[in-house]
Amino acid sequence: MRDPSLFDYACRLGDDSLILGQRLSEWCGHAPMLEVDLSFANVGLDLIGQATHFLKLAGGAEGAGRDEDKLAFHRDVLDFKNCLLVEQPNGDFAQTMARQFLFSNYQELLFRQLCSSANLTIVAIAAKAVKEVAYHVRLANEWMVRLGDGTAESHARTVEGLDWMWRFADELFEVDSTVESLIASGVACDVRKLRSEWDARITKVLRDATLDVPKARRVTKGGRVGHHSEHLGHLLTEMQFLQRAYPDSQW
Amino acid sequence: MVAAATTASLKDQVFEILSHVPDPEIPCVSVVDLGIVRDVRGGTVIITPTYTGCPATLAIEADIRTALDRAGFSQMKIETTLSPPWTTDWISDSGREKLREYGIAPPPKGAAKQSLREISAECPRCGSSHTEELSRFGSTPCKSLHRCLDCREPFDRFKCH
Numbered sequence: 439m440r441d442p443s444l445f446d447y448a449c450r451l452g453d454d455s456l457i458l459g460q461r462l463s464e465w466c467g468h469a470p471m472l473e474v475d476l477s478f479a480n481v482g483l484d485l486i487g488q489a490t491h492f493l494k495l496a497g498g499a500e501g502a503g504r505d506e507d508k509l510a511f512h513r514d515v516l517d518f519k520n521c522l523l524v525e526q527p528n529g530d531f532a533q534t535m536a537r538q539f540l541f542s543n544y545q546e547l548l549f550r551q552l553c554s555s556a557n558l559t560i561v562a563i564a565a566k567a568v569k570e571v572a573y574h575v576r577l578a579n580e581w582m583v584r585l586g587d588g589t590a591e592s593h594a595r596t597v598e599g600l601d602w603m604w605r606f607a608d609e610l611f612e613v614d615s616t617v618e619s620l621i622a623s624g625v626a627c628d629v630r631k632l633r634s635e636w637d638a639r640i641t642k643v644l645r646d647a648t649l650d651v652p653k654a655r656r657v658t659k660g661g662r663v664g665h666h667s668e669h670l671g672h673l674l675t676e677m678q679f680l681q682r683a684y685p686d687s688q689w
Numbered sequence: 690m691v692a693a694a695t696t697a698s699l700k701d702q703v704f705e706i707l708s709h710v711p712d713p714e715i716p717c718v719s720v721v722d723l724g725i726v727r728d729v730r731g732g733t734v735i736i737t738p739t740y741t742g743c744p745a746t747l748a749i750e751a752d753i754r755t756a757l758d759r760a761g762f763s764q765m766k767i768e769t770t771l772s773p774p775w776t777t778d779w780i781s782d783s784g785r786e787k788l789r790e791y792g793i794a795p796p797p798k799g800a801a802k803q804s805l806r807e808i809s810a811e812c813p814r815c816g817s818s819h820t821e822e823l824s825r826f827g828s829t830p831c832k833s834l835h836r837c838l839d840c841r842e843p844f845d846r847f848k849c850h
Contacts, residue, residue: 459742476834477826480742484830487742491771562772567741569774569850573825 440501444557446519446616447626448499449509450662451560452492453520456510457670458541459485460677461528470531477577481538484570491563511681515671516664523606525661525670532592533599535581540603542574543639544610547632556624579643586647596649604652609659611636616662700729706760707734713748714829717791720749724779733766737775740830740850777850789813793832794846810846812837 439445462482469475493506504512523541528534549571552564585592611633613621620626644651660666680687708721720726720736728735736753738746750767757765777796780788785795794810811818817839824834832845 473824473826476824476828480826480830483742483744484740485742487738487740491741558772562770562774563741566771566774570741570830577825 439499441499443616443620444499444625445496447620448492448496448560450519450521452489452496452506452509453518454524454541454545455485455492456489457518457520457673458524458537459483459489460673461524461526462534462538464528465534474531478534481574481577484567484574488563488567491559495557495559495563507681511678512685515666515674518661518664518666518670518674520661520666520670521606521609522658522661522667523603523610525667525673526603526606527669529599529602530595532585532595533602535578535585536596536599536603538574539578539582539600539643540607540640541610542571542578544632544636546571546575547636548627548629551627551632555627560625582643582649583647586644586649593648596647600649601652605655605658608657609661612659612662614662703729703734703757703762703765706756706762707753710749710752710756713745713752715788715791715793715831717787717793718780718784720753722781722784722787724775724781724784725749726753727770732764733768735768735770737770739775743830745829775850777847780847788847792844794835794844796847796849808849810835810844812840812842813844814842815840 459482462478462485465478466475466482469478489510490506493509497504497506497509523537526533526537528537546568549564549568552560553568555561555564582596585596587593611629613628613630617626617629621628641651675682704721704726707726708719710720712718712720712723712725715723723739725736725739726734727737734753734757736750746769750769753767757763757767778799780795782798785798788795790813792813794813797808809818810820810822812820812835815837817837819838820835821838822833822835823843827834827845827848831848831850833848834843835846836843
């Protein structure tokens with residue numbers, strides 16, 4: 439392989455976007471109101487666009503002739519490097535929004551840093567995407583306040599959704615040996631340094647939303663090395679159906 | 690000198706051809722009006738996507754290819770670049786006017802950096818700025834949905850970006 443660390447890192451970035459984009463697309467036509475239907479579809483599209491660019495970069499770093507489509511549709515569960523948060527089922531609207539809230543705030547901080555990566559392709563993708571992610575953050579933050587500070591029902595559901603998603607947040611800020619070397623060479627972002635700003639953002643919105651920061655619990659992680667929850671396999675079955683049934687078909 | 694003159698005219702020629710290629714989702718404006726066509730370098734046309742996830746990106750490239758082939762420029766290559774990232778400030782003045790006539794409020798010139806600030810949209814029908822935002826996400830990634838509080842017409846706005 440040409441550059442195994444970069445391949446792995448680009449897959450992590452791309453898979454986070456791809457899997458969350460796929461999850462959001464499940465809402466298409468089912469959202470509680472038109473505004474939300476449009477916004478989830480748009481955010482999902484943005485994320486899938488990011489994935490296309492990151493997986494293309496990964497394919498180049500691998501140097502084995504796999505392009506972004508091959509990487510998206512011809513890999514199985516163990517080869518996906520996304521964090522566990524993004525593969526969690528949508529649940530109800532509040533649970534989906536809690537997931538988006540935690541992830542988009544993380545992704546905006548991450549992409550801001552990646553705008554000064556030593557890898558110029560990563561810089562180009564991050565600089566373009568960070569403007570779009572700012573919209574995702576605003577959508578999620580506003581909805582968290584609307585739901586948390588809404589009715590007793592919406593409040594209770596948001597507490598529950600956030601409580602489920604919270605256990606997967608720590609994984610976003612994990613660094614392992616693969617990323618260590620890329621941090622040293624200035625390619626990757628040291629996500630540990632984003633934690634305090636992320637905590638401050640999350641705490642502020644939750645306060646406005648009359649919600650408590652969930653209690654710390656045992657961290658659930660493993661996505662970065664391919665140890666996924668059962669949910670990812672089901673997601674891939676649907677996402678990859680066509681390429682599994684008709685390998686390499688094009689139209 | 691001769692080579693430089695030829696290159697300049699090639700660029701002009703290509704821009705002229707592509708100024709007749711409509712955007713697939715907003716056909717009132719061309720891919721040149723929107724700032725999608727960036728440059729012609731040697732035998733290569735440089736294009737850039739507007740939004741990362743814009744589903745029209747592939748259709749746009751295919752339409753540009755067809756237009757070049759038809760005009761006898763089948764040897765020209767097309768290259769997509771992400772950097773520098775596209776902004777709404779790249780939409781030409783005539784492009785803005787065409788958007789307004791079509792019923793889409795164009796982004797104010799120079800507003801790209803203020804994308805998330807509240808700048809009230811101007812109704813493309815009656816010109817009133819007494820308008821409200823209905824949905825920040827619209828029918829395509831580049832648009833949001835608004836309503837004029839004077840003439841009561843709903844309208845799309847090209848997002849500042």
